[in-house]
Amino acid sequence: MSRPHCIVGLEIGTSKICTVVGELRDDGAVAVIGVGVCPSRGVRKAEIVDLDTAEQCVLQSAHAAEESAGVDIRGVYAGVSGAHVGSLNNRGVQPIIGEHNEVTEADVAAVLKHARTINIPNQDVILHALCRRYEVDGQDDVDNPVGMCGSRLQAEVHVIHAVRSRTENVIKCIRDLPPLEVNEVAFNGYAAALAVLTEEQKQLGALVIDMGGGTTDFVICARGAIRHSGVVAVGGDHIANDISLGLKIPLSAAERLKVEYGSVSLEDTMKSQTVSLNGEISIGATVIFKDHLCQIMRLRVEETLQLIKRELDKSGCAQLIGAGVFLTGGCAHVRGIQQLAEGVLGLPVQIGTAKTVMGLTEALDRPEYATPIGIVRFGAMCEEMERKSARRAGRIKVFFNGILDSIRNRQF
Structure with a gap:
């Protein structure tokens, strides 16, 4: 009954727990083949407050997804949100001293390691370190520096971090239900952006606002990379x-x-x-x-949007949002929210639905499913990286307390 190329995304939200099953096609495309939804209990403001109760909801959601897709679910990719999630940007520098002063993959790995060396609270864990751009001897916005000549390589990364214990609670809520296992975790706002934004929109610049039951996650991207992200504890x-x-x-x-x-x-x-x-x-x-x-x-709702506007202004990216604003989550159904958001944010606004995958239209067309579908996209990216890493020596994964400690340098 199992499908070898199935990827499962699981969102433990305040109002619902949603499991989405995607099938990874041979050409790399992802198709949604099943969805399971259960009203959420034991969760408040996107954080687990009653583990036993939340586990039962997760189990119901997973079983419904199995029936919908006709598969057995084992490994899942889980979403994380809550007011404990934060982000920052950092820069790393690496001298290029190899033969002919050419940038090698080792140089790239080293500069990203330097960029990831940051001060975050001791109780926090890094969820993502997303490369924003490379620079070689002052030439900025380099997509792939490998093979280029120079003496100095720089990298900028956007780091998303969360409280370790609260992240572990999400993992435990799933792992306590064998045979379910957590492959990795993703920030819900990042996942929503992966689901709704096309490559062109990422380049033009966009603001994705995922308004759920207990929190509002946001991601600001411009020139193909995430510039700022965070969570407002209102939903x-x-x-x-x-x-x-x-x-x-x-x-x-x-x-x-x-x-x-x-x-x-x-x-x-x-x-x-x-x-x-x-x-x-x-x-x-x-x-x-x-x-x-x-x-x-x-x-x-106006107050919530004003908090997002404040974050947008703080990021300095307001003038880079060429593709506009995308609203996802259950609150995207609120009548008049699109017009209100345009007035508050001063940008064109549209309801965001999953555009980067194929499959069940009843799921793709609903903004409240953008996050779990995006988690499936995230899982597909992880598995593609695993395949590439398997062909390269010295690329290993290090786990601590069930959380992936090695920060994969995923491009947005």
């Missing part, structure tokens, strides 16, 4: 919580109102529109004015 659950507090209704009723009637667009016609809470237990009014509901939602 769709905060919108429902604001509605619950503002209207004095149960959280379950607030979530229903958000999904069925909510919008972040304010129109004059809303002032006369009402929503009945028949059958709902409420200490407030039993009839809600729609403009009040939408105003509450708008304030929270």
Whole structure:
């Protein structure tokens, strides 16, 4: 029943746990062949708070994906998010002293090692070290320096790091369910970007915002490389919580109102529109004015987008976003969010769906599946690197506590 070239991406989110099965074709393309989704329990703000409960949800999601794809799932690539995820940029330098002053693969490995030598909190682990660019004797934006002549090689990397213990909790949540095993972990925001951005859009520059239930991940890329990334600890659950507090209704009723009637667009016609809470237990009014509901939602979403705008301005990349903004995650379904985001960010905005894989259109066309599909893409990149590494001497993997310690120099 097993397929030898299947890659599985698993996202343990605040609102849902999603498992996506992709098939790696002989030509390197990835096709989604199965999806399994389970409502999330035991997870808060993208971090595990009840291991046993979360494990049961992971198991249900994995079993549903197995039935959907007709395969047995063993190894998975897992996503990581949460307020503990951070990033920084760093530079490494390596003198070129080989024959004829030509850059060798050993020089590239050495300069990347220097660039990865950074000060991060002791409790953190590096998830990714993504090469932004190379420079040879002042010639910048070099794609592949091997074979070029020079005396000085520089490399810039974007490092994404996370708290080790919280990352290990994600791994343990999966490994406690044999025969499931974790091949490697990826930052969810990076995965979403891998799913939705084409090579042209990466070069033009783009901002990917993945708005989930408990967090909002973002990735800023320009000239084909990630320039900045991070997590804002606000998501769709905060919108429902604001509605619950503002209207004095149960959280379950607030979530229903958000999904069925909510919008972040304010129109004059809303002032006369009402929503009945028949059958709902409420200490407030039993009839809600729609403009009040939408105003509450708008304030929270606008605040979240302003936090992202602040990060965009801090990165210095606002003028490099030629392809615009891509919204993914469940909150991308909020009515009017595209127009609101354009107003706050001052950039063209579109709903982001998976463009870099093939397969089940019902999954590819839904922005809430962008992250797990992107994790599958990440897994395909890892396996391609493994095949290349197997043909090169001296390329080994070192594991500590089940987390891959060697930082693969993946190009975005």
